Amino acid sequence: MPFVGGLKPGLKICRWETRVRDYKRFLHEHEKSLKTPSFQQTDNHPVVGISWVEAKAFCDWLTTLEKREGTIASTAFYRLPTDREWTLMLGRFVEEDALPRDLDENADGAFVWGLSWPAPQGSGNFGKDEGVDHFAFTAPVGSFPANELGLFDVAGNVWEWCEDWYDENQLYRVLRGCSWRTETFRNTLATERHAHLPQAQVDCYGFRCVLVDREVFVE
Numbered sequence: 296m297p298f299v300g301g302l303k304p305g306l307k308i309c310r311w312e313t314r315v316r317d318y319k320r321f322l323h324e325h326e327k328s329l330k331t332p333s334f335q336q337t338d339n340h341p342v343v344g345i346s347w348v349e350a351k352a353f354c355d356w357l358t359t360l361e362k363r364e365g366t367i368a369s370t371a372f373y374r375l376p377t378d379r380e381w382t383l384m385l386g387r388f389v390e391e392d393a394l395p396r397d398l399d400e401n402a403d404g405a406f407v408w409g410l411s412w413p414a415p416q417g418s419g420n421f422g423k424d425e426g427v428d429h430f431a432f433t434a435p436v437g438s439f440p441a442n443e444l445g446l447f448d449v450a451g452n453v454w455e456w457c458e459d460w461y462d463e464n465q466l467y468r469v470l471r472g473c474s475w476r477t478e479t480f481r482n483t484l485a486t487e488r489h490a491h492l493p494q495a496q497v498d499c500y501g502f503r504c505v506l507v508d509r510e511v512f513v514e
Contacts, residue, residue: 298506299445302383305512308376309503311436311447312341312455313353321353332498334432341433341448341501347456347468347493350375350502357504370510375502378459378488381471385485386443395469396462401486407442407450412480419451422478433475451475453501454489461490468492474499 296317298307315329316338322329330344345353354373361367378395382388385407390398408418413425420434421427428434434452441447454470461467467490473482476499481487491497 296504301444302380303513305508305510306380307506308380308384308444308446309505310441310445312453312501312503313345313350314338314436315340315342318342318345318353321356324356330496332432334498336433337435339435339437341436341453343433343453343498343501344496345456345501346496347375347491347502349496350456353502354504367506368508368510371506371508373504373506375456375458376505378457378469378471380505381449381455381457384442384444384446384449388485390486394462395457395459395488396490398486399488401484405485406483407485412483414450414483419448420475421451421473421483422476424478430475448472450483450485451477453499454497456500456502461488466492470500 297310299310300307302308315336319329332343354375358372362369376384382390406412408415414421414427416427417439418427419439420430423431437447439447442449449472451473452475454474455472457469457471459469461469470489470491473487477483
């Protein structure tokens with residue numbers, strides 16, 4: 296799980312979505328087996344069907360493991376990216392400080408690749424009707440070019456869980472980035488937020504981790 300920095304002091308972001316191989320070790324240590332989707336995946340595909348609750352449990356487990364192994368500092372921990380951090384991950388997009396619900400569907404942000412729609416050929420893994428890639432379902436991580444920050448699949452492949460609640464009602468968690476099922480203008484907007492129950496397990500939902508060192512982290 297390679298990480299890159301540069302967005303904020305004390306924050307590193309995994310270059311790609313958590314893979315099947317990464318999640319398998321977590322399940323093995325908890326004596327559980329992977330819930331396989333209806334389509335075929337290899338160890339290098341993003342793990343899918345993972346709820347927000349399960350993604351958080353993975354982050355907590357990885358924190359404990361790597362502190363015990365001395366891989367990360369005692370002041371460091373893994374978590375999901377915030378909605379605000381996700382926007383920074385897109386590279387050139389800036390948003391006001393507001394609830395994800397209030398920023399949702401803001402068409403001014405256009406798309407990760409620019410102003411045109413649908414997505415250009417080879418720009419990511421989206422719905423088959425868009426005809427921009429040859430993957431019917433998920434793609435192995437790193438199958439498409441990284442953005443200027445060195446991050447893969449910030450648009451397409453799987454929706455990724457964020458830390459945040461969608462709004463003040465605190466019923467739904469936020470997902471960003473659209474997925475292999477995405478076939479609409481709205482869903483591919485860089486500003487698009489998807490919201491679902493934290494327990495939801497869907498075959499186009501996944502996650503990526505960020506590593507935070509609270510000693511130097513700046514909000």
